[in-house]
Amino acid sequence: xxxxxxxxxxxxxxxxxxxxxxxxxxxxxxxxxxxxxxxxxxxxxxxxxxxxxxxxxxxxxxxxxxxxxxxxxxxxxxxxxxxxxxxxxxxxxxxxxxxxxxxxxxxxxxxxxxxxxxxxxxxxxxxxxxxxxxxxxxxxxxxxxxxxxxxxxxxxxxxxxxxxxxxxxxxxxxxxxxxxxxxxxxxxxxxxxxxxxxxxxxxxxxxxxxxxxxxxxxxxxxxxxxxxxxxxxxxxxxxxxxxxxxxxxxxxxxxxxxxxxxxxxxxxxxxxxxxxxxxxxxxxxxxxxxxxxxxxxxxxxxxxxxxxxxxxxxxxxxxxxxxxxxxxxxxxxxxxxxxxxxxxxxxxxxxxxxxxxxxxxxxxxxxxxxxxxxxxxxxxxxxxxxxxxxxxxxxxxxxxxxxxxxxxxxxxxxxxxxxxxxxxxxxxxxxxxxxxxxxxxxxxxxxxxxxxxxxxxxxxxxxxxxxxxxxxxxxxxxxxxxxxxxxxxxx
Ligand code: NAP
Ligand code: MG
Numbered sequence: 001x002x003x004x005x006x007x008x009x010x011x012x013x014x015x016x017x018x019x020x021x022x023x024x025x026x027x028x029x030x031x032x033x034x035x036x037x038x039x040x041x042x043x044x045x046x047x048x049x050x051x052x053x054x055x056x057x058x059x060x061x062x063x064x065x066x067x068x069x070x071x072x073x074x075x076x077x078x079x080x081x082x083x084x085x086x087x088x089x090x091x092x093x094x095x096x097x098x099x100x101x102x103x104x105x106x107x108x109x110x111x112x113x114x115x116x117x118x119x120x121x122x123x124x125x126x127x128x129x130x131x132x133x134x135x136x137x138x139x140x141x142x143x144x145x146x147x148x149x150x151x152x153x154x155x156x157x158x159x160x161x162x163x164x165x166x167x168x169x170x171x172x173x174x175x176x177x178x179x180x181x182x183x184x185x186x187x188x189x190x191x192x193x194x195x196x197x198x199x200x201x202x203x204x205x206x207x208x209x210x211x212x213x214x215x216x217x218x219x220x221x222x223x224x225x226x227x228x229x230x231x232x233x234x235x236x237x238x239x240x241x242x243x244x245x246x247x248x249x250x251x252x253x254x255x256x257x258x259x260x261x262x263x264x265x266x267x268x269x270x271x272x273x274x275x276x277x278x279x280x281x282x283x284x285x286x287x288x289x290x291x292x293x294x295x296x297x298x299x300x301x302x303x304x305x306x307x308x309x310x311x312x313x314x315x316x317x318x319x320x321x322x323x324x325x326x327x328x329x330x331x332x333x334x335x336x337x338x339x340x341x342x343x344x345x346x347x348x349x350x351x352x353x354x355x356x357x358x359x360x361x362x363x364x365x366x367x368x369x370x371x372x373x374x375x376x377x378x379x380x381x382x383x384x385x386x387x388x389x390x391x392x393x394x395x396x397x398x399x400x401x402x403x404x405x406x407x408x409x410x411x412x413x414x415x416x417x418x419x420x421x422x423x424x425x426x427x428x429x430x431x432x433x434x435x436x437x438x439x440x441x442x443x444x445x446x447x448x449x450x451x452x453x454x455x456x457x458x459x460x461x462x463x464x465x466x467x468x469x470x471x472x473x474x475x476x477x478x479x480x481x482x483x484x485x486x487x488x489x490x491x
Pocket of ligand 2: 091329
């Protein structure tokens, strides 16, 4: 566990010398003290990234060269998979197998963007057909410049990879700030980049508070692009700051994603995907399917199975074999989730299963997997993100009603539909106002496919070729090729 920041290819103590406690949410123990970066450290990191972009080899080298570094980082992550997964579980609380999955995906993300970096060499320019034959024109892609990435605590290393890999593939340089709650693996990413001989300043990692280090990154005039994943209110502030300097901005801000289950569905398959949709990663998932709409013909049978299976979920320290639900990331998050459940009760919702802290734990920020029914449509439990293992289930009659209920949200990150009737599933998928629609499943995420939200769930798309576009500018280059003079002034 590291005690220094990674700036300009070197490990440096925070200039003000501060630290912050790193707590294992399963035991409530302080396991380490991380380096508390401040605006002064961000200044050094942005300067290093600026220098690496303006004067260094990184943006100018062929994509094929950058790809070698990306692959080396991917391999470096894979080599340390077990160790990194364990750090992730200690820091975030998630079950170890889920952490291993995250780390493998993070490595895969670097490999994927290595391929795309190579692709930039294969198709470096796009010829443009002009109606006016006196000119020939082409469009080329160039890196945006210095990118600042601010990420949340729910998928620590994976969220870092989603931003670092495409930015570096594009030829950008970056300053990364992980969430204070989960800084351990981001700092290890610095060590992996260093071992891969990444040129100094290309990737800089500053840990510290969002309101201090994060804000300094957002406000820095030498940053060209802000990439953020987290809460709506902070996303809004970041967009306002970006507006002042006309910085490029991409935001991924969570949601209240619906899951529509039609009555021709296999009930066990529906229960399985609904449970995966809301309980994996403790429900601390921006795309969690937290509003479930079940057609009335199977509603009772669906609920019986959901309650039965939910009661069986093994809760505990993510390092223990067989655990399927770890603690919430922090005491604050636990209290927020418990308060949301209490407010739901006050608003008239029925707690069908769960609803509090599980019995038998005297330590750890655990919350029971919770199923709410009779949730009023105007209550916060139905409308607002809870970011915990809490699902609202409601019956519906018709397809139109289900789509209307699903779309009645200020969010639009993800949605899911289950039906054996492919035509109906396709129709509903088309009608749902969301950036990601899953048919007959929920949550699987692919590095190759676009990820991002409609409405207040964000702006822009990550992953796939769309993720690379986030870090590229488009330049038009036009040549005058006519034998005839232009002849406007000089006849
Ligand atoms: P958050 O405050 O939005 O934090 C996300 C990131 O932004 C963290 O790195 C945070 O740093 C940083 N940050 C905070 N204030 C900042 C500022 N003024 N300028 C720049 N960066 C800033 O989210 P949270 O408090 O961790 O979680 C609150 C809620 O957000 C959750 O309950 C959930 O509803 C939602 N959330 C959504 C996602 C998602 O994937 N879309 C992920 C996590 C949380 P520090 O945390 O180190 O201060
Ligand atoms: Mg922690």
